[in-house]
Amino acid sequence: MFKKLIFTFLGFILLSCSKEALPKPSGELRLEYPAPKYQSFTSPCNFTFEYSDFAKVRAAKNPCWYYIEYPKMKAKVFITYFPIKNDFDLHVKESEKMVYEHTIKASSIDTKSFSFPERKVFGNFYELKGQSASNLQFFVTDSTRHYVTANLYFNSRPKPDSLAPAVEYIKKDMLHLIETFEWKK
Template identity: 45%
Template sequence: MYRYLCGFLLLILMSCGGETLPKPKAYLSLNYAKPSYQKINVERPYTFEVSNVAKVKSLPKNWLKIQYPELKASVDITYRPVNDNLKELLLEAEKLVFEHTVKADNISNTEDYINKEKKVYGKMYFIYGNAASQVQFHVTDSVQHFLKASLFFYSKPNFDSVLPAVDYVKKDMVKMMETLEWKNID
């Protein structure tokens, strides 16, 4: 019995010699298609380029829904003509962004966007946290046209899970903003 006990203790002492290393963290590997861009093929008082991955759905009142079926997301485009109400439109757009402060960890905006040649002036906002919309922008020519875009996912907001998709669509939204042109400018 004594020999078994000594052998068992010896076995325990010898087995505790090496260090235990934790497993390395696993990272999600998401592969998104490299986009190519073309102008929207819908008659509107504006035009811009969209990704070939997206589907453009026409809505009433010159609105659009840019759908990303693979990501279960859309960029909702709302258009309003400016009729001596630019200040109201800008305040409403900013109000819609800052309504997300309840769920957002942070809201930041990029530099003001200015393209004097195309008469496009605006701002883009990034909303960090579990808010309903993570990226929004608004643009205007300050005289006739006002356009707002908001990114939405068709799922309960979980910022950490959707962040790679947000970054992907955000690039497309920047492209929309940079390629936007107004029609019927006086």
């Protein structure tokens, strides 16, 4: 009886292992966000721009400072406004310092200058690659009276692969913000 049980058990093992086991391919998370519809934001601090309806604009602690929040992405674009008072160079240096402080973690920094002379809108857009705490930054100025900066932050550890779809979505929104940015007269 014991021999029959052993032969039956061995038979099941031989028959059940006839196919070679293959590992399953790793799946990737596919994040899709809605096509943006833009709405206008007017600050009492002399500027306007358009932002995505997927986000919300909220006031920050200081006057003329704002958050553009993306709740589903756990992201914020922090916007600051400064009036220029013979300190234009200081503001530019401070913006560049904020960008280049991330060189420790960033694998590269792409800088693009923009200029819309008909609206007196000038500045730089910075894209930081790698495990940087802030992936996108820019400043906008009329170079005489007004200076605005913006920085993107996520409420998570910097993981470039995981955050890439959200960064790309917000990058398009930030570029649209720059393209529609105007100083109030």
